[in-house]
Amino acid sequence: MPDSVLAIEGVAKSFGANQVLANVGFSISKGEIVGLLGPNGCGKSTLLNLISGVFPADAGILAFQGENMTGQSMDQIARRGLVRTFQLPSMPRRMTVAELLHGAAARGAGFGSLFRRDASEMAEIDGLLDELALSHVRHLPAASLSGGQKKLLSIALALRASPRMICLDEPTAGVHPNLRHHMVGLLRRINASGITLLIVEHDMHFIRELCSRCVVMDRGAVIADCKPSELTSNEQVVEAYLGNARQKRAMA
Structure with a gap:
């Protein structure tokens, strides 16, 4: 096809x-x-x-x-x-939702990129959190989310790729x-x-x-x-x- x-x-x-x-x-x-x-x-x-x-x-x-x-x-x-x-x-216990989303994009981009957070990237993460109704949990440990929220977060992680x-x-x-x-x-x-x-x-x-x-x-x-x-x-x-x-x- x-x-x-x-x-x-x-x-x-x-x-x-x-x-x-x-x-x-x-x-x-x-x-x-x-x-x-x-x-x-x-x-x-x-x-x-x-x-x-x-x-x-x-x-x-x-x-x-x-x-x-x-x-x-x-x-x-x-x-x-x-x-x-x-x-x-x-989900990891020691990373917040926002940190996990940042790390998803930094993966494979070099160790130093884990510590660089430019405005465009943070705007993208904020947009994803808003779209998936997860903004209110952005600073919570990812492992502490409910089952449904973890599924939404896993979709966000997929989109970051x-x-x-x-x-x-x-x-x-x-x-x-x-x-x-x-x-x-x-x-x-x-x-x-x-x-x-x-x-x-x-x-x-x-x-x-x-x-x-x-x-x-x-x-x-x-x-x-x-x-x-x-x-x-x-x-x-x-x-x-x-x-x-x-x-x-x-x-x-």
């Missing part, structure tokens, strides 16, 4: 005798918001770990912006513009409904700025609000690639992900 940002072909991964992924393949175009769905244990998190370089694939090709990134480290992939968040983000694509691992899990509504608007604005999004998520209502397309996995393979509105009419998806007729009606 000419405008493909991420292309996955024939990807497989096993842990010992347990094959978690088998011949997985799909692509994501520039500017898309794609939901990656499936029941627990279907391979979503493993695939996200392969895409982001947490560990390597056993077979297949992972290409970002037309270049093969198979086998590259997480840092190498991030420097190319593909970054991710984690379902349970871990000037990404072309962000992969988000269950951004609404454990998040208060009011914050969830804010996150929908935030991710739409991030996408409107030109950043492609891949979102691993269980909240179907969140996916319907945000995504134009869904890739559904089951037992380590892709079983559907469709619009969110088509999920409940796909019998494979209903059986694998929604479970039964009662759940199907609830998600309609």
Whole structure:
């Protein structure tokens, strides 16, 4: 696909005798918001770990912006513009929110840059904190934030890397409904700025609000690639992900 940002072909991964992924393949175009769905244990998190370089694939090709990134480290992939968040983000106890955001950009720019804070950088950090409704916690230790605030901070850290694509691992899990509504608007604005999004998520209502397309996995393979509105009419998806007729009606 000419405008493909991420292309996955024939990807497989096993842990010992347990094959978690088998011949997985799909692509994501520039500017898309794609939901990656499936029941627990279907391979979503493993695939996200392969895409982001947490560990390597056993077979297949992972290409970002037309270049093969198979086998590259997480840092190498991030420097190319593909970054991710984690379902349970871990934050340092001895750094404030603002210090952590400053350090995120200084990383890789030389030791001395950790101590240089020019006006433009501080304005960027202030803007991020305002956008993510975190200004009131800027001087608190990052580890002291609530679970939802940590997820917002992890998005801010991803944005500090000037990404072309962000992969988000269950951004609404454990998040208060009011914050969830804010996150929908935030991710739409991030996408409107030109950043492609891949979102691993269980909240179907969140996916319907945000995504134009869904890739559904089951037992380590892709079983559907469709619009969110088509999920409940796909019998494979209903059986694998929604479970039964009662759940199907609830998600309609």
